[in-house]
Structures are given as C-alpha cells and as structure tokens.
Amino acid sequence: MSLKVSVIATVFNEGASLPRLLDALATQTRSPDEVVIVDGGSSDNTLALLERHARQGGMSLRVYSRPGTNISQGRNAAIAAAYGDIIAVTDAGVDLVPEWLAELVRPYERDPDVHVVSGFFVAAPQTPFEVAMGATVLPTLSNVDPATFLPSSRSLSFRKEAWAAVGGYPEWLDYCEDLILDLELRDRFGSFAFAPRAVARFRPRPNLKAFFTQYYRYARGDGKADLWRKRHAIRYVTYGLVVPALLLLAVLNSPWWLLGLAAGVVVYMAAPYRRLVGMVSGLSWGERLYAMAMVPCIRVVGDVAKMIGYPVGWAWRLRHRQEIPR
Secondary structure, eight states, X not given: OOOOEEEEEEESSOTTTHHHHHHHHHTOSSOOSEEEEEEOOOSSSHHHHHHHHHHHOSSOEEEEEOTTOOXXXXXXXXXXXXXXXXXXXXXXXXXXOTTHHHHHHHHHHHOTTOOEEEEEEEEOOOXXXXXXXXXXXXXXXXXXXXXXXXXXXXXXXXXXXXXXXXXXXXXXXXXXXXXHHHHHHHHHHOSOEEEEEEEEEEOOOSSHHHHHHHHHHHHHHHHHHTOOHHHHHHHHHIIIIIHHHHHHHHHHTOTTHHHHHHHHHHHHHHHHHHHHHTTOTTSOHXXXXXXXXXXXXXXXXXXXXXHHHHHHHHHHHHHTTTTSOO
C-alpha cells in the first residue's frame, strides 16, 4: 500500500511570500496527497490568498484559521488535521526544489523502520549582505554529519505516529520549537535518515537589525528550553574574560599578546570565509570586499544578540518553571 503524504505549514502575514511556496508545492515531482496550512491570524491578504487557492483546485489544499496560535500550536493543529501517514513540514518564505517531497519520502519507501527524515536548506541571497549572512550563519553539506544533524522545520518529514509519540511540537515555546522536537524524536527513535537533495531555499535576513532580532529570539528560546548551556557559557567567557584579558596584557605587558587575539579571530572566522569563497562568483569585486567586511560584523552582532537573549529566556524559565512539561 502506498504511503499517504501530507505537507503542512503554519503562516502569519505571509501574503507576499506564499505564492512562491504554493507554486513550488504544485510543481513537485511527487505531488503531496494534501497540503494543510494553518493561518495564525494574519492581518494581510494571507488567509484570502490561501482560501482562493483552495477553491481553485489543482492541488488538495485545506486551510484553517487559528488566530493567536504560535508556531508550535499552528503546526500541531495542521498535523492533527492531516490524514497522511507521512508529514512533511515546511515554512512560508521558502522555495522548494522540485524533488523536495520525493526525496523526503523515499527513505520511508525503502525502509519501514525509518521514522524521521532530515531535509536540507540553503541560502537564496539577493544582495551582497545576504551573501555574507548566508556564509556566516548557515552550514554547507560538507559541514553536516548526517548522524547528528538536527534539521530545521523548513525541510523535515516524519511519520505521524512518531509526532504523536513525542507529544508534537512544544506549544509552550515560541522559538527553537523545531529543535526541541528534533531532540525528542532522536531520543525516541535514534538518528534520522538524511535526504540532502530535499532542499528548501530561503532568503537570509536583509540587514543587521533584522538579524539581531532573529538571533536574540533564538537565544531567548535556548534559555527558555535550557539548551546549549556550554555553548553560551563559552561565549560569555570569551567576550567577558578572554578578550579583555588579552587586550589588557597587550597594553600593560607586551603588544605580542595581540597575536593570541588575532589567532583566535582567524580561527573563529575561518569557516564563514571558506563558505563565502563559493558564494561570491556573481558579485563584483567591490561587492566581494563588502561581503568580506560584513562577516565579522555579522559574527559579533549575532554573539551580542545571543548573550542578551539567553538570560532573558532563562529568567522566563525560572518564572514559569511549574508550567514547563518535564
């Protein structure tokens, strides 16, 4: 018996980006058996656009309006309404390659013991800044260990029964919800199958302000969920102790201490610059220099955003610890 596959997403004020996603779903080499989208109370034309698409037919699209729901609640509502054996999850604002769904489903057809399949995602930059952003914050396939990779819900699939077994997306969490689901699924079912050609392309944040907000929210989510204590501790020690100590030693003792600081910067920036080399072919030399200059700015802004957001999340966790599921 062939598997039934539902594609789900939750959206909020995505009227500008939704046509790209809907067009991509309509042109998949393996058509979804249905698409279920939950709108979280959009104030733009998102819901009207979805309802018009559903009426036009051509693709089995069901639309639900759930004002006030967060991302987790919206996804869980869509999955609960879906009838597919396999749930493929994506986001508005992405462009899916034509083979995306076929690649996410193929491992289940080969092996009945597969419960989760990781897709992949890449940047689709439109400006030199976005090129630098993609190189700085996103992994390439060569950086990924399939056995430990935790996928974004831009490109992910799982058996509906697996989702139910771990209690779905954590509805008490507003950011990092997909990471928590990944960890719960991995703890329950082991390493995920990896489908590197199930690619979702998305546009990185267009400026430092938007990037700061994004990473502040991610780090706040880390604090709420008590994730990555060691990573955040290393960041505080580096910026709060190591860098000031090296600068102080350089001033009071010898400028040679700056070599230690320079070496640390080189190591920290090496991976983004390696990735940047493969992304600048379409840029002018001036744009390439600009992108190179933005890499350390993006790194520092992201680190500052994380250092501010993480304790805010931890404070929230302490205030709401009785409400957090164990």
